[in-house]
Every structure is written in structure tokens, then in C-alpha cells.
Amino acid sequence: MNQKKLNIGLIGCGFMGRTHSNAFRQAGVFFQPEFTPVLKAVCARTADTVENFAAQWGYESTETDWRKLIERDDIDLVDIATPNDSHYEIAIAAAEAGKMVMCEKPLGRSAKESAAMTAAVESAGVANMVWYNYRRIPAVTLAKQIIDEGKLGKIFHYRANFLQDWTIATDLPQGGEALWRLDKDVAGSGVTGDLLAHCIDTAMWLNGGIAEVSGMTETFVKERQHQLTGKVQPVTIDDASIFLARFANGSIGQFEATRYARGHKALYTLEINGEHASLKWDLHDLHRLQMFDHADEGRTRGWRSVHITDGDHPYMDRWWVPGLQIGYEHSFTHQFADFLTGIASDQPLSPSFAEALNTDRVTDAVLASAETRQWKTIGN
Numbered sequence: 215m216n217q218k219k220l221n222i223g224l225i226g227c228g229f230m231g232r233t234h235s236n237a238f239r240q241a242g243v244f245f246q247p248e249f250t251p252v253l254k255a256v257c258a259r260t261a262d263t264v265e266n267f268a269a270q271w272g273y274e275s276t277e278t279d280w281r282k283l284i285e286r287d288d289i290d291l292v293d294i295a296t297p298n299d300s301h302y303e304i305a306i307a308a309a310e311a312g313k314m315v316m317c318e319k320p321l322g323r324s325a326k327e328s329a330a331m332t333a334a335v336e337s338a339g340v341a342n343m344v345w346y347n348y349r350r351i352p353a354v355t356l357a358k359q360i361i362d363e364g365k366l367g368k369i370f371h372y373r374a375n376f377l378q379d380w381t382i383a384t385d386l387p388q389g390g391e392a393l394w395r396l397d398k399d400v401a402g403s404g405v406t407g408d409l410l411a412h413c414i415d416t417a418m419w420l421n422g423g424i425a426e427v428s429g430m431t432e433t434f435v436k437e438r439q440h441q442l443t444g445k446v447q448p449v450t451i452d453d454a455s456i457f458l459a460r461f462a463n464g465s466i467g468q469f470e471a472t473r474y475a476r477g478h479k480a481l482y483t484l485e486i487n488g489e490h491a492s493l494k495w496d497l498h499d500l501h502r503l504q505m506f507d508h509a510d511e512g513r514t515r516g517w518r519s520v521h522i523t524d525g526d527h528p529y530m531d532r533w534w535v536p537g538l539q540i541g542y543e544h545s546f547t548h549q550f551a552d553f554l555t556g557i558a559s560d561q562p563l564s565p566s567f568a569e570a571l572n573t574d575r576v577t578d579a580v581l582a583s584a585e586t587r588q589w590k591t592i593g594n
């Protein structure tokens with residue numbers, strides 16, 4: 215029986231606070247890692263919120279100031295699940311205090327912030343990871359394995375979409391609780407940093423680095439009332455963002471994200487086409503991987519829909535029995551289980567802050583390209 219404990223301090227009790235808390239509870243039970251996660255403390259700005267959250271999820275203690283949480287000797291890992299404008303300050307303070315840091319995406323509001331955060335964790339030598347959780351959906355992990363085995367051959371195309379429709383109403387306010395994603399000062403950007411960042415992380419993980427991009431963005435609703443000031447103010451985030459990419463391996467890509475695709479709530483799709491085979495995946499059917507293999511016998515060749523539920527599929531031996539699928543929340547559990555395994559075995563943690571910084575370099579380049587209407591090379 216394992217006796218090593220990892221004391222977690224979570225900051226932020228919203229959507230991601232819930233997915234992370236669920237992962238902390240499930241990873242220990244289903245993956246039985248060397249370190250047992252302990253839900254030591256949780257932090258939100260108001261006592262009522264944090265106490266209710268702690269009671270619901272089983273945290274031992276609460277804080278209403280994240281600085282206090284970081285100062286505590288009994289916290290090993292600081293987990294950042296707050297809006298984007300606080301990632302920078304919290305991550306750097308946590309690293310300087312010698313804590314392991316897990317941070318929600320995008321790492322910073324810009325590559326400049328992310329570079330400083332990366333330097334802080336690297337100079338402190340602390341374990342670090344960013345919650346690009348889609349890598350850990352078993353069908354996506356299997357796609358990575360198939361690509362790495364060379365089954366697709368030379369890659370020609372990569373395409374990804376992340377489509378939503380929740381900001382179409384013109385009377386939706388911007389900024390403040392729940393609507394911070396519409397406020398550029400808090401979010402850093404609109405769908406580019408929010409949705410395309412996921413697509414870029416997965417794309418570079420599956421298909422390698424992106425060398426250059428040409429982007430186009432649009433803000434469909436130009437003014438909205440700000441929730442905090444009550445004033446009607448210009449909207450400065452990108453509502454929709456589309457870009458073309460050249461990958462370092464010579465393949466070409468197209469990416470689109472929007473919050474104005476009526477009917478789509480969170481449709482993340484990706485496809486990769488190689489010389490010998492192609493793969494497709496769709497978040498709304500997340501337990502399936504579509505594969506076309508040109509090596510199949512001609513008369514029955516076609517797209518296969520592989521149901522990712524067997525014990526030899528990534529992560530699936532930890533769950534139920536073949537045929538029974540898992541869901542969205544498991545991607546966070548898998549990521550946290552991999553974090554625990556990584557720190558126990560001194561294995562590299564991925565995606566690290568350094569990898570997330572590369573994603574932010576691409577999102578910055580997409581925004582700069584859209585503004586200048588010119589191709590941009592991805593800088594260092």
C-alpha cells in the first residue's frame with residue numbers, strides 16, 4: 215500500500231475547479247499511483263463559495279487569498295484554475311515558493327507572460343504541467359501512437375475546428391464573473407487563445423511544430439455593456455479566428471474557431487491525412503477514432519470507426535469492460551494520473567510550461583498576422 219502523499223492546493227472553484235477536483239479524486243482510485251493525492255486546500259475569493267466547494271468536493275481546508283495558500287508548508291502542488299489574467303502572478307509566486315505547478319490553459323495572456331512563467335518554473339526546478347487535456351482522450355492518444363508508429367507515412371494535411379455558438383446574442387454583456395472570456399484584459403484574446411490554443415496544442419503534439427501562419431479574425435458584435443462598469447464599451451476580443459499553417463514537416467494545416475457557429479456547442483474536430491492513411495476525431499463522438507488505411511484489401515477498404523473501449527486502448531484498462539465507453543471528465547483524470555506517475559518516476563511531464571509557451575507563440579502569431587494581413591513566422 216502506497217504511503218506517499220501529494221498535498222494539493224487548488225485555486226479557482228469554477229468549471230475547471232470542478233473538473234480538476236474530480237480528477238484528483240478519481241486518479242488515486244483508478245490509477246493507484248505511487249503518490250496518493252490529498253485535497254488539502256482550496257481557494258476562492260469569497261468565504262461562502264470556497265466553503266461550499268470544499269464541503270462538496272472534500273477539501274480539508276480553505277483560503278480566500280491565493281498568496282496564503284502558496285505560503286503554506288503543507289501544500290506540495292499549486293493548481294491554477296482561475297481566469298487567464300491571474301495565471302502569470304500565481305504561477306510565478308508558486309514556483310518561487312518551490313511548489314509544483316499545474317496551470318490551466320492558455321498558460322499566459324501572451325507569449326511574453328508565458329515565457330516569464332516558463333523561466334520561473336525552470337529556474338526553480340519545479341514540476342510543471344498545463345491542462346491541455348484533449349491529448350488524454352484515449353482516441354486522441356491512440357491517434358498519437360498510430361502517427362508515431364509511422365502508419366500514416368508522409369503527412370500532407372492537418373485540419374481542426376473548434377465551434378461554439380454562445381456569444382451570438384447582442385445583449386450578452388462582456389466581462390466580470392462567467393463572462394470574463396469576452397474581456398481582452400482578462401482573457402488575453404478571444405477564441406484564438408481560448409479554443410484555437412487547444413487545437414494548436416493537439417496539432418503540434420500529433421504533427422510537430424508550426425513554422426508559419428496566416429490568420430484572419432473577426433469581431434461580429436462591436437460593442438457590449440461591461441458587467442463591471444455598466445458602460446457600453448468596444449469589444450476587443452476576436453469572436454472568430456481562422457488560420458492557415460505550414461508545419462515544420464512540410465504538411466499544411468487549416469484551423470478555425472468561433473463562438474458564432476449556430477448549433478455548435480463545443481464541436482472540436484481534427485483530421486490528419488498522410489500518404490498511407492488518414493485519421494479523424496470528433497469531440498461529440500469522443501470515444502471513436504475514424505481511420506482509413508489504404509493498405510486494407512481493396513474491396514472492403516473504407517473508413518473504420520474504432521470504438522475506443524478495449525483494454526489495449528490507451529488508459530482503458532483502468533476503467534470498465536470492453537464496449538463500455540468513458541467521457542470528457544476522464545481526460546483530466548488521465549492527465550493528473552500521468553502527472554503523478556511522472557513525478558514518481560522522474561519522467562518528463564507533458565505538456566510542460568515550455569510546450570504551452572510554444573502554443574502561445576503560435577496564437578500570438580495568428581493574431582499579429584490577422585492584424586497586419588501578412589504571414590508570420592513563429593518566433594522564439
Ligand SMILES: NC(=O)c1ccc[n+]([C@@H]2O[C@H](COP(=O)([O-])OP(=O)(O)OC[C@H]3O[C@@H](n4cnc5c(N)ncnc54)[C@H](O)[C@@H]3O)[C@@H](O)[C@H]2O)c1
Nearest residue numbers: 226227228229230257258259295296297298318319320345
Ligand atoms: N482545459 C480546458 O478544456 C478548459 C476549459 C475551460 C476553461 N479552461 C481554462 O480554465 C481557467 C478557468 O476557466 P473556468 O471556465 O473554470 O472559469 P470560471 O469562470 O468557471 O471559474 C473561474 C473561477 O476562478 C475564481 N477566481 C477568479 N479570480 C480568482 C482569484 N484571484 N483567486 C481565487 N479564485 C479566483 C472565480 O471566482 C471562479 O470561481 C481559464 O484559464 C480557462 O481558459 C480550460
